Amino acid sequence: MCLEIPSNRVTALIGPSGCGKTTFLRCLNRLNDTIPGARVTGTIRLDGVDIMGQYIDVAELRTRVGMVFQKPNPFPKSVFENVAYGPRIHGLAHSRAELSVIVESALRHAGLWDEVKDRLASPGTALSGGQQQRLCIARAIATQPEVLLMDEPAAALDPIATSLIEALIDDLRESYTIVVVTHSMQQAARISQHTAFLDHGRLVEVGETTEIFSTPREKQTEDYITGKIG
Numbered sequence: 001m002c003l004e005i006p007s008n009r010v011t012a013l014i015g016p017s018g019c020g021k022t023t024f025l026r027c028l029n030r031l032n033d034t035i036p037g038a039r040v041t042g043t044i045r046l047d048g049v050d051i052m053g054q055y056i057d058v059a060e061l062r063t064r065v066g067m068v069f070q071k072p073n074p075f076p077k078s079v080f081e082n083v084a085y086g087p088r089i090h091g092l093a094h095s096r097a098e099l100s101v102i103v104e105s106a107l108r109h110a111g112l113w114d115e116v117k118d119r120l121a122s123p124g125t126a127l128s129g130g131q132q133q134r135l136c137i138a139r140a141i142a143t144q145p146e147v148l149l150m151d152e153p154a155a156a157l158d159p160i161a162t163s164l165i166e167a168l169i170d171d172l173r174e175s176y177t178i179v180v181v182t183h184s185m186q187q188a189a190r191i192s193q194h195t196a197f198l199d200h201g202r203l204v205e206v207g208e209t210t211e212i213f214s215t216p217r218e219k220q221t222e223d224y225i226t227g228k229i230g
């Protein structure tokens with residue numbers, strides 16, 4: 001079965017615990033390459049090009065396909081440096097002034113600028129959990145990726161910080177293609193337009209979110225969304 005991830009939309013990956021959502025997400029920017037014994041079959045194409053191909057530059061792939069993890073993981077550096085790091089190592093800025101413009105723009109886009117503009121030199125780890133996660137999103141978008149992968153990005157946050165992240169995901173899809181793993185079906189229904197249901201390492205069904213939740217085609221999907229399994 002083929003999963004097409006449409007651009008400028010949010011695709012949610014749902015399914016019972018342990019069904020392989022995170023593993024699948026990590027295939028999309030080849031993060032599983034680092035796991036001994038991991039083996040990938042099938043084909044994953046980004047803009048028509050097989051990302052498992054031998055000529056793919058994995059570091060470049062990861063700038064095109066950024067990632068945000070469940071637990072906010074800012075670098076032990078200042079707020080500014082957290083966001084500046086990627087653009088600097090990829091040579092996206094030619095001067096400190098250009099770098100500042102990129103950092104401000106990423107922080108604005110992540111909905112964090114007003115809260116941190118007076119503390120850019122403070123450690124990123126001193127921010128609240130929700131702010132740290134938005135900092136990680138700013139860090140991910142600072143290199144202008146095409147795709148943003150998010151692995152349960154709000155799972156470690158309180159309800160207010162969660163709703164800020166959900167609103168942000170909705171804003172970001174204008175500029176990025178987003179794939180989100182979520183444990184919460186309510187969250188998938190709120191934030192995504194496209195949903196894929198996985199079970200036991202297999203893609204069972206994929207479609208418009210409204211259809212998956214109202215009229216699933218597969219019994220397995222129906223059992224999951226009605227709470228009979230999972």
Ligand SMILES: Nc1ncnc2c1ncn2[C@@H]1O[C@H](COP(=O)(O)OP(=O)(O)OP(=O)(O)O)[C@@H](O)[C@H]1O
Binds near residue numbers: 024201202
């Ligand atoms: N297609 C697959 N083939 C073989 N093993 C797999 C496959 N997908 C996942 N696994 C293994 O199953 C386990 C659970 O996978 P994973 O963490 O990706 O699931 P998950 O759906 O994200 O779980 P959770 O919802 O609990 O976070 C891992 O040990 C992973 O290596």
